[in-house]
Amino acid sequence: MADINAYKSAGVNVEAGYESTRLIKEDVKRTLTPYVLSELGGFGGAVELPEGIKKPVLVSGTDGVGTKLMIAMQMHRNDTVGIDAVAMCVNDIICSGAQPLFFLDYIACGTNEPRRIAEIVSGVAEGCVQSECALVGGETAEMPGMYLPDDYDIAGFAVGVADKDKLITGEKIKAGDVLIGLPSAGVHSNGFSLIRKIVRDNRLHLRDFYPELGETLGDALLRPTMIYVKALKGLAEKYDILGMSHITGGGFYENIPRMLPAGLGAVVKANVVPVPKIFRFLQENGDLSDESMYSTFNMGVGMICAVAPENADGLVDALRERGTEAAVIGHVEESKEKIRIEF
Numbered sequence: 001m002a003d004i005n006a007y008k009s010a011g012v013n014v015e016a017g018y019e020s021t022r023l024i025k026e027d028v029k030r031t032l033t034p035y036v037l038s039e040l041g042g043f044g045g046a047v048e049l050p051e052g053i054k055k056p057v058l059v060s061g062t063d064g065v066g067t068k069l070m071i072a073m074q075m076h077r078n079d080t081v082g083i084d085a086v087a088m089c090v091n092d093i094i095c096s097g098a099q100p101l102f103f104l105d106y107i108a109c110g111t112n113e114p115r116r117i118a119e120i121v122s123g124v125a126e127g128c129v130q131s132e133c134a135l136v137g138g139e140t141a142e143m144p145g146m147y148l149p150d151d152y153d154i155a156g157f158a159v160g161v162a163d164k165d166k167l168i169t170g171e172k173i174k175a176g177d178v179l180i181g182l183p184s185a186g187v188h189s190n191g192f193s194l195i196r197k198i199v200r201d202n203r204l205h206l207r208d209f210y211p212e213l214g215e216t217l218g219d220a221l222l223r224p225t226m227i228y229v230k231a232l233k234g235l236a237e238k239y240d241i242l243g244m245s246h247i248t249g250g251g252f253y254e255n256i257p258r259m260l261p262a263g264l265g266a267v268v269k270a271n272v273v274p275v276p277k278i279f280r281f282l283q284e285n286g287d288l289s290d291e292s293m294y295s296t297f298n299m300g301v302g303m304i305c306a307v308a309p310e311n312a313d314g315l316v317d318a319l320r321e322r323g324t325e326a327a328v329i330g331h332v333e334e335s336k337e338k339i340r341i342e343f
């Protein structure tokens with residue numbers, strides 16, 4: 001106990017760490033899948049591969065939530081950013097046609113306040129449930145001096161599996177193929193440094209209700225990132241999805257070209273998928289051009305799939321049957337220009 005007290009005098013509360021672990025156990029349990037072989041508290045998470053995959057390929061992704069966390073901390077709302085952390089990872093790995101298997105989180109904080117940590121992890125668990133992957137481990141690092149007492153950061157790491165012969169690489173995309181857009185829930189987890197500047201420059205208040213939004217600014221900004229795992233599960237092979245793009249940092253201009261072979265460009269029609277009110281609010285208050293908006297934000301489209309024309313209607317209908325109001329938003333053409341947006 002003397003050693004624990006000595007560490008506590010340096011600003012690290014080991015007992016708070018034990019309490020955090022106790023509080024998150026039930027949330028972790030609800031994420032476990034039949035493939036998990038280990039229990040919470042071990043030194044490593046053991047997960048076996050599903051049967052029936054002829055040539056298993058592991059697909060991994062890691063990401064964080066960025067400065068959206070500053071909005072969450074100002075609003076004292078910590079139960080959704082964990083969803084964002086999971087979404088940013090699993091949405092990336094499904095672009096390869098992989099099914100997420102497991103997720104690990106890393107939380108760094110100035111002071112380990114167990115109930116706040118539990119709130120964060122509850123969001124992580126919810127994100128894992130939504131993506132059908134298991135939360136098999138994580139780390140909470142109390143780092144006084146590195147972070148202010150009430151500050152924290154969260155990052156994550158996900159691993160999925162795909163059959164090598166069924167990987168989605170984009171290499172089969174050709175001119176004439178169709179682009180299907182899946183709607184976003186809002187801003188998701190990108191562009192928040194610009195957002196915070198707009199809020200600061202216009203003296204906007206996160207807790208204020210804005211009629212043009214129909215809610216408080218903080219509520220609109222903290223809506224968690226959409227997770228597309230269940231919406232797309234089983235559809236890649238059925239409708240021969242050729243390429244996928246998760247619209248994150250860099251918006252349309254950076255992310256769509258990442259799935260296209262050389263010599264091809266994308267033509268995208270703006271506003272086909274309804275644009276959430278928060279984007280027009282930010283554009284007007286930030287005095288931003290359409291080009292700036294589409295190069296920073298998802299503008300209502302969180303994921304894009306490329307398919308042959310004969311498969312487009314079937315994929316759209318299948319997604320809509322699952323509650324995702326997808327729509328044809330463009331096509332692929334031979335072009336030196338990687339992307340052209342028609343406003």
